Every structure is written in structure tokens, then in C-alpha cells.
Amino acid sequence: MKDEKKRTYLLITIPILALFICFNTIPLLRGVYYSFTNFRGFGSYDWVGLRNYIDLFTDARVGKSYWFTFKLAVVTTVVVNVISMLMALALNSRIPAKSFFRGAYFLPNILGSLVVGYIFNYFFTYILPAFAQMVGIDALKSSLLSNPSAAWIGVMIVCAWQAIAMTTIIYISGLQTIPADVYEAGDIDGATGWKKFRYLTFPLIVPFFSINMVLSIKNFLMVFDQIVALTKGGPAQSTESISYLIYNNGMSGGQFGFQSANAVIFFIVIVAISAAQMKLSSRKEEQL
Amino acid sequence: MPLVANPAGYLNNTEMYHQHRSEIPQTWEELLALCEQIKAEGILPFYFGFKDTWTCLAPWNSMAVELAPANTAKLVNQGQTTFAVEYRELAEKYLQLLPYGPDDPFAYGYNDACTAFARGESAMYPIGSYAAPQILSVNPDLVLDSFVMPACSSAEGNVLNSGIDLLFAVSADCENKEAAYEVLDFLLADENLQQYIDAQTAIPCKDGDFTLPAILDGMLEYIQAGKMLDYQDHYYPSEMAVDAQLQTYLIQQDTDAFLAKFDTDWLRYNRDIIRMAQEYEAAHGSAGQ
């Protein structure tokens, strides 16, 4: 009996593992290999050793893309989490038509981010300036997306618009794990409003808080669709996200080898961030 | 096998333009004076679609053929000059065009610009004739002219910027060469070629009796005299993103920074080619300009 089980398991595992290795591990290894060459994506190539990596650290365009992507990820995460927390509290409290509201607020998340980006592109280029013109707000009179220092805000708004839904849902399920007795005990002690939130609610949903942070930052670091739809990396190359740069310069620009090195660094960064966050949050959870 | 070439100067809304004048500027100074005049009449001289970075290259290319040597790239690769030297006048003159365009040229892309120009929002549009079909699709009644962009101080220096636009190639490994050649023969047939150039406002690469589209009349003398030079950007490696760098330059308007970056980026993205070229020339001697 036991052998039959073992054999079946092996027969199942081997092909699936092979599939995984073929389409995940091997490309990863090939990517690392290419990062040491000057491959253009076609034709012949030479081994160049660490030249790509050295170039990476002196290339202003790459540096700019990391700065932009991190700035976007951090700010959007904060904005999204704050707003989502508020929304979750609101959607969890005593209001009518709860499921209608939840359904409506989740809507942005299921829409394709490319099309959402195109819609907001039109909004930022034509509608917002028209409104600003009418109401007289000078700062918004010209398109947000044509200003190198403000274009990232446009991207952030679109990312947040879609992400708030998911994060709110996570917080709601977090809030629902708090048993009613906790609140009742708090009521007896006279805890209300902010105090109630800070000492009762928040500590109990910290696990969900950390999930959200990890997911949010990781997701926003990989932003691509919105860049394609809104700015194509401009203006003045101020909104080139890391993924977009790798695709644009690596696949269309013929800098396969160089951007493979960029991708390797990116991979290491993502792993480092996820690992660090998990460590941080498990320590926090223990403390509580 | 090259099929057609496109000429690039600037496009002109004939009706709007000729309402007030009839002379076509032959020098840079005349062009600027004309823009001042048009602006004084309350009309926008140029429209730009700089949100799409590639459109930044259009005025650049049409002026580069007159202001920088045709073999600039080669000279730089040989170490005989730098872009900071050869492109300085070009870069500075480009900036002088900006005040004659819309307030926020970076908010609108190529399509927006074509639409705006087609609707009569500006008198001229510094882009190649390849934009004509797009423009006419918005406003089929528009009458267009095209002219060489005069970047020099004397009319003799004017050169038309023109390069191969469409080119076909059959790979040596192709298994269906006969069939491929049949298609190429079809495309090259006079009546088919004529149809193409009528629809796309292009110049055929084949010798023969072709009627060039009326829009190209303003450039006809240059075409017939062969006073044409290829696009400088055909030498720029795509990974260098010169179009994006140009857009940055037009926003920040820092000529020195732009030219310096051009040189350093060039050396970096072309180092393999430069090394190969230098090795070749060391072995075989330089084969003339």
C-alpha cells in the first residue's frame, strides 16, 4: 500500500515539477546568464562580465526609475492603507445597504488597469484642466501628466483608485475577526472613538495591516500597465517604472543583456523587501 | 529593397497662411520673423505634439541636415569631434521655436496635434509629410503645403530632410523566395506604387514617370535637384532614447547638460561599435569619408 502511494505521488510530482522548472527556474537562470553578456535579443553576443552591473550603478536613467518606483510604491501604499482603513471602518459600522456599498467600492479593482489608465489619461489631460479653468485653480490648469514633477501623482491616483478596493476588503475581514465582547468590554470602561480605535481595534488587526503592507509595496513596485496607458514613461522620463524600463529598453530597445542585469537587481530587491517585511511583522505580532 | 522615401520639413495650412502673406521664408531669420508676424495676428504659428516623444525628433531632424555635417556620427566615433560641438547651434535654434507653439506642448500627443492642426488651430506644423493622411482623415477639406525647414542664415544652405521610409528585405534562409519576389514585383509595379504614394504622400524610390502628390509641391525643386540628406536619427541607437532626451531638454532647456549627456550616452551605447570601427580602421586604414 505504502509503495503504491509513494509511486503515485512521485508520478504526479515529477511532471509538475518539470513544468515549473522549465518555465520558471530555467528562464530565471538564463536571465542571470544574459545579464553578463551584451545580448541584444537577437544575433550573436559576447560575454562582458560585470560591465552591465557597473553600468547599472552609474546610469542615471536606471537610478531615476528606482527612485520613481520606490517613491510611487511607498506613497501609494500609505495613501491606500489610510483611506482603506477609514473605508473599512465605515463599511463595517452600522449603515444601510452594506453589501451594495461593498460591491460598488470593489468595482475599480476588477477593471483592467490598462483601460482604467486610458480613461484617466483623458481625464487628466482634458477634463481636469477644464474644471480647473472654470473654478480658477491655477495649479491644475495644465495637464498633470505633462509636468515632470507632478506626473507621478497622476500615476499614484490611478493606482490608488484601483487598489483601495482590495485593501479595504482585507481590512474588513480583519475587523470582523474582532469579537463583539472586546468592544463591549471597552464600552464598559468608557472607551470611545479614537481611543477605541487605537487601543482596541488597531492592535487586533495588525496582522492584516502587515499583509497589506507587504502586498501593497510589492505590487506597486511592479507597476507597468498604468505607465503604458498614462505617460509611457514621460514626461522627461520621469515616470519610467522599473518594469517598464526593463520592457522598453530591454525588449524594444535591444538592451537585453543590460536590462537582464537590472532585472536581477530588481529581483534581489523584491526578495529583500518581502523577507524584511515578513520578519518585521512576525516580530510585531509576537509582541502583541 | 527600398520602396518609398518621405520628405520632412514642415506642413502649412495653405488657406490660413496665404490669407495674410505669400512669401515662403528662405532663411532662419525670415522664419522667426514670420512667426512673430503670425503671433501678432493672434494665430498660433506652430503646433507641437511632444507628449509622444518621437515627435520631438521631427524639427530636430529637419534642421540637423542643414546645421550639422552629414557624417557627424562617424566623425564622433573616430574621436574627431563631439556632439557638444556639432549640435550646439541646432539645439539652441530648436529652443527658439518653443515660444511659437502652444503653452503646454507636452500635454498633447501626435494625434492631438494632428487633430488640432487639422482643425485650424495653428498655421504650421513642423512634421514630415507622413502625417498628411492622419491630418486629412480629421479634415478632408484641408489644403496642405509642405516646405523645407530653413535653419541657415542663407538660402543656399537649405537641404531637404528625406530618408527611406519603407524598405523590404527577404532573409537568405527564406523557403519561399519565389513567392516573396512575386509580392515585391507587385508592389513595385508602377500603378501600385503610384497608388501608394498618393495615399501616403511619399516619394518613390524607383525611377520612372510618377506624379508626386500636390502637397509636396513646395519641396519639388529640392527633390528634383537631389538636394536631400538622410535623417540624423537613423544613426542613434534606439536604446539611447534620444527622443526622450530631447523631450527632457525641451522641458528643462539646459543646453549644456543635454549636449554633455548626449556625448557620454553616445560613447556608452556605442562602445562596441566604436571599438570595432577603430580596430577595423587600424587594420585596413580609413576608407575615406
Add this chain to the structure above:
Amino acid sequence: MKARQKYNTGALILLILGLSTIIFPLYMTVVIAFKQPSEMTNSISGILSLPQHWSLDNFREAMRVTDFWRSLANSAVITVLTVVLSNVIHSLIAYVLVSSNAHSRFYSFVYLFIVSGMFVPFAILMMPLAKQTAEMHLANWAGVILLYVVFYMPMNVLLYSGYLVNVPMALEEAARVDGATTWRTYWRIIFPVMKPMHATVAIITALAVWNDVMTPLVIMAGSGQNTLPLAQLNFQTQFGTNYNLAFASYLLSLIPILIFYLVCQRQILSGVMNGAVK
């Protein structure tokens, strides 16, 4: 337990205001999609007003230009096949790994190996995969499906194994005693028991695959076939001078998922919640 009927009006007002940020872009999309270019002015009334005629012309034209039905079919085929394959393959491997995890170094290594794939961003895989799928003649919708099955394996294995830990061994043992093979036992008993998780995995995977742009862009861009998002990307410039056409096309690409959402809203929400919590 006091039964308080009072509603939290502050929250309610906030929610209604917030709703406008969601409704407004969608309202704009619908309105612009039905208008003609001549009705598009830059004034407020021009922007907010309803179209004069509600004609479907824009939609017909957009469908023609983007080859809508074919792209839709491609998206549907890819999504359905990916979901089916994922549900089958990922649950199977999760079952094997969970059952053998505890007493085999080999299987616990495989488990970690697969789950760690979650940290590999698509960015580093995209270029080598582009080359590899071309070499394997998989630079088409079939390759895209295979890639999705592999790419979502780590996350789904995590979800399934989390669920399986709670399935009692007693179930298995009982079936085994009757003389059924392991293979049979799995399909007869374990697989159906995981139904809630199948729903969750199906929904999460379907949503991700349907809207995905990068993978089809990198893998099947040259194959002459489009998914719905890819069609949108490719034909964006063709609409260049006509925003009404463009918006009609956007609306068309949003409608399928909107319908799906309206019909299965409850399942989707609970599925996503489940997945996120795990």
C-alpha cells in the same frame, strides 16, 4: 444585547461622497462613448452633458477596428483553460506536498521551491521567456496558458495547502481501506472536498488572467492574435483622432468583466477575501 437602530450617519455620508469618485470616471466613459466628436467641447456643459443621440455607431466601428469578437474569444479561451488547468494541477500538487511534507526531505524541499517562486517578479522572467517560448514554438496563446499555470502555481499551492491542512486524514484512510488507489481516492474524495477553495482559486486566477497585459504582450504579440487588453493596446493609436471611438472600445472591453462581476459579485468578494486572508 441592546438593539440600536441608529445608523452611523457620518460614515454613510462619507461613503456616498466616496462613491462619486468611483461613479464619475465610469459615467464619463459611458457618456463619451456614446457621443460624436462634434459634441466634445472643453466646457463643463460639453463634458458633463448627456449625448444627443444614443447611437451604437461608435461601438460598431470600434468592434470592427479592434476585431472585438475574436479578441474576446481569445481572452475567454485563455482564461477558462488557465482556470481549469490551475484548479486541477495546483490542487493536485498541493495535496501531494501536504501529505508528504512532514516525513520527506525531498517533498518539503519541493514545497519550499515552488512557493518561493512567488518572489520572482515577471520582470526578470519576461525576456528569457520571450526567447524560450519562441524557441519552443510556444509564442502564442498556448504558451501564454502554460506560463500562467506556472506563474500562479506558487500562490495557489499556498492557498490549497492552507486549506488541505484542515481536511481530516480520516477521510482518506476510510477510502484507502476500501482498496481504492491513491489516484482514485484523490479524485473521488479529496478533490470535491476542496470546493470552496476551488471557487476562490478560480476567481482570483480568472480576474488576474483576464486583465493581464504584460504576459500576452511579451509572448504572443507577434502571433497576429490578440487578447482583449492587447487589442486595446495595439489599436490605441488607430483611434488617435477620435476619442469617442476609443472610449467606445474601452467600454466594450470593460463590459464582459462588469457582467461577470454583477452576476457573481457575492462569490467574487468572498473568494477574494478568502484568498487574501490566507
